[in-house]
Amino acid sequence: MENIYLDNSATTRIDDRVLEEMLPYLKSNYGNASSLYSLGRESKKAIEDARDKVAKILNCKSSEIYFTSGGSESDNTAIKGIARANRKKGNHIITSKIEHRAVLETCKTLEKEGFEITYLDVDRYGRVDIEKLKSVIRKDTILISIMYANNEIGTIQDIEKIGKIARENGIYFHTDAVQAVGILDIDVEKQNIDSLSLSAHKFYGPKGIGVLYVKKNIKFEKFIDGGHQERNKRAGTENVANIVGLAKALEIATESLQEHKNKISSLRDYFESNLKSKIENVTINGDIENRLPGNSNILFLGVNGQDLLLNLDMLGICVSSGSACTSGSIDPSHVLTAIGLDEEKAKSSIRISIGKYNTKEEIDFLVKSLIEIVNRQRNV
Numbered sequence: 001m002e003n004i005y006l007d008n009s010a011t012t013r014i015d016d017r018v019l020e021e022m023l024p025y026l027k028s029n030y031g032n033a034s035s036l037y038s039l040g041r042e043s044k045k046a047i048e049d050a051r052d053k054v055a056k057i058l059n060c061k062s063s064e065i066y067f068t069s070g071g072s073e074s075d076n077t078a079i080k081g082i083a084r085a086n087r088k089k090g091n092h093i094i095t096s097k098i099e100h101r102a103v104l105e106t107c108k109t110l111e112k113e114g115f116e117i118t119y120l121d122v123d124r125y126g127r128v129d130i131e132k133l134k135s136v137i138r139k140d141t142i143l144i145s146i147m148y149a150n151n152e153i154g155t156i157q158d159i160e161k162i163g164k165i166a167r168e169n170g171i172y173f174h175t176d177a178v179q180a181v182g183i184l185d186i187d188v189e190k191q192n193i194d195s196l197s198l199s200a201h202k203f204y205g206p207k208g209i210g211v212l213y214v215k216k217n218i219k220f221e222k223f224i225d226g227g228h229q230e231r232n233k234r235a236g237t238e239n240v241a242n243i244v245g246l247a248k249a250l251e252i253a254t255e256s257l258q259e260h261k262n263k264i265s266s267l268r269d270y271f272e273s274n275l276k277s278k279i280e281n282v283t284i285n286g287d288i289e290n291r292l293p294g295n296s297n298i299l300f301l302g303v304n305g306q307d308l309l310l311n312l313d314m315l316g317i318c319v320s321s322g323s324a325c326t327s328g329s330i331d332p333s334h335v336l337t338a339i340g341l342d343e344e345k346a347k348s349s350i351r352i353s354i355g356k357y358n359t360k361e362e363i364d365f366l367v368k369s370l371i372e373i374v375n376r377q378r379n380v
């Protein structure tokens with residue numbers, strides 16, 4: 001059975017062009033980038049070329065780009081690294097209640113070290129209130145960490161404005177842009193971003209590789225002790241193939257940004273209007289006006305989301321209930337709870353995330369399947 005993959009916020013299928021670009025570095029060009037002979041120097045050059053490409057796309061300097069193992073590591077390193085290195089300046093960090101666990105759990109760790117964290121509420125659309133943000137800033141606030149776009153409901157924050165407020169107050173601004181990069185515009189200069197996380201597997205690149213951007217002159221603790229790789233910040237032999245793949249995937253995504261955005265959002269709109277015309281009592285969670293183009297988080301009143309997911313799986317359709325990272329547990333999603341859904345409603349919601357390989361036929365099959373399953377479940 002062919003899978004109908006509609007969980008592109010969890011991860012994406014690698015683009016064939018990305019794989020092609022990576023293969024030589026897994027086969028013949030296997031030199032260690034720290035070695036001085038030409039086989040090693042080729043690897044070194046491939047890494048630095050990739051770094052230049054990424055920097056150009058983000059609009060920063062190559063020396064501000066660090067390759068990591070992915071979004072989680074980048075978030076951990078940015079937040080812990082900046083907080084610990086700037087402790088003399090202050091002890092207070094501001095974030096939101098709808099961040100990815102990579103940010104929330106990192107903040108919890110810092111709380112144990114004595115940092116004070118303010119977890120901002122969001123409104124029913126998942127938006128951070130800018131006035132509220134301003135009001136919780138203190139003299140000892142050193143860092144604000146707000147995600148660019150949410151992985152569950154897709155809500156996009158006004159990060160340019162948040163970055164501006166942070167800068168005016170002499171506070172560093174980190175953004176988890178893992179869901180945004182590759183589909184939304186990004187420019188760290190224009191958007192006043194001091195540090196940023198991205199992850200290749202969310203935009204048709206390989207898993208296990210990400211980027212941390214940190215603006216020059218911002219102190220942060222190194223994350224792995226050892227060799228001198230990544231300008232002494234992250235020791236360990238570089239994953240050349242993955243680094244090359246990340247840069248290629250980012251390049252492809254950037255070239256075709258508008259085209260994919262249009263394709264994906266029109267498929268999503270087609271899905272939602274079809275669904276709403278054919279099933280009663282469905283609500284779209286989050287910010288309909290201002291969300292990721294492929295995101296559709298839907299509440300099916302009176303239906304268990306987990307059962308719905310499993311029934312769709314039997315038909316080869318992959319979707320997510322709540323966040324992918326918490327789907328092993330039965331807790332309601334912290335994001336849906338934060339936008340005001342009660343436990344029952346949160347557990348009656350599923351996330352469909354459409355990507356560039358999805359087709360209209362797949363959406364038709366999804367709608368047809370949903371009608372059958374939802375009606376069956378509501379009748380028992």
Ligand SMILES: *Cc1c(COP(=O)(O)O)cnc(C)c1O
Pocket residue numbers: 009010069070071072073100102147149150151176177178179199200202208210
């Ligand atoms: C997927 C995701 C992460 C984690 O990235 P990994 O590369 O899987 O570690 C962090 N933040 C957001 C918003 C994500 O969607």
